[in-house]
Amino acid sequence: MTYSKQELLMDVQGISLTYDQLILRDVNFRIHNIVRPGLNQGQVISLIGRSGIGKTQLFKILAGLITPTHGEVRIGIAQHPVVAGEVGVVAQNYLLFHHRTVEENLRLAMRQSGQTDKEKGEIIATYAEQFDLTAHLRKYPMLLSGGQRQRVSILQQVLTGNRYILLDEPFSGLDALMIDRVIELLIKISTLHELNTLIIISHDVENALAISDTAFVLACEKDQPGATITETIDLIELGLAWNPAIREKAEFQHLVAQIKHKI
Numbered sequence: 001m002t003y004s005k006q007e008l009l010m011d012v013q014g015i016s017l018t019y020d021q022l023i024l025r026d027v028n029f030r031i032h033n034i035v036r037p038g039l040n041q042g043q044v045i046s047l048i049g050r051s052g053i054g055k056t057q058l059f060k061i062l063a064g065l066i067t068p069t070h071g072e073v074r075i076g077i078a079q080h081p082v083v084a085g086e087v088g089v090v091a092q093n094y095l096l097f098h099h100r101t102v103e104e105n106l107r108l109a110m111r112q113s114g115q116t117d118k119e120k121g122e123i124i125a126t127y128a129e130q131f132d133l134t135a136h137l138r139k140y141p142m143l144l145s146g147g148q149r150q151r152v153s154i155l156q157q158v159l160t161g162n163r164y165i166l167l168d169e170p171f172s173g174l175d176a177l178m179i180d181r182v183i184e185l186l187i188k189i190s191t192l193h194e195l196n197t198l199i200i201i202s203h204d205v206e207n208a209l210a211i212s213d214t215a216f217v218l219a220c221e222k223d224q225p226g227a228t229i230t231e232t233i234d235l236i237e238l239g240l241a242w243n244p245a246i247r248e249k250a251e252f253q254h255l256v257a258q259i260k261h262k263i
């Protein structure tokens, strides 16, 4: 498989976070632009860890929503410190305005796009079709299923034009069929633009690995306080990336079992 790793898109340097105790300890990882000839190949990264390990805190730090005790997150080709708002966030509870329809929620996401109302309507209609939301545009979020609310929330982030989108536990609360659909959708988003970078935070080892090109395990090392990156998995090098039928491969299932054991 021909590919190269080029410019740095996110550099997470020495992040630690202390509340009354150390939650994160010296977390370091880098995301590079993956380039494949003839394709718009975005990046899909997962941070895998068990419940309570500190994933949500790391998520907030990566999005610039909280400041770590130590360390820094740099993003973009110019590698500037992350600022809240630059990284799209799809939170676990899908934050939507309940008193606005789905379409109004989507229009709000485009308020800084500079497009006319008509253009916005056309763009929303096109994406709604792809996201299977056309029949729901006039509904209020309360009337949608969890899977539909999640798709609205993901689409909002796509419409803001953010190249970085963080997703907190995107597979939880969805049945197997919906998980396959969201994986398909996320892969589609990652290939819409060369620089699109999805960061998935999850305890679901199999689904997180199935969609990713790179995965980082967030765990505690023996006798050490705080969680850190204990393992980096380059699924491209392992020949386990970019394959929708990856779950059928024995090597993939072996990797899943290995990582489950480590978190």
Ligand SMILES: Nc1ncnc2c1ncn2[C@@H]1O[C@H](COP(=O)(O)OP(=O)(O)OP(=O)(O)O)[C@@H](O)[C@H]1O
Pocket (backbone or CB within 6 Å): 019, 020, 023, 049, 050, 051, 052, 053, 054, 055, 056, 057, 058, 203
């Ligand atoms: N504001 C806070 N003050 C003190 N401790 C906190 C605060 N927020 C989170 N914590 C602690 O930080 C640790 C990590 O929490 P975090 O929510 O990041 O875990 P998580 O891995 O996302 O878990 P889950 O998957 O269950 O949501 C927990 O022990 C939690 O109690």
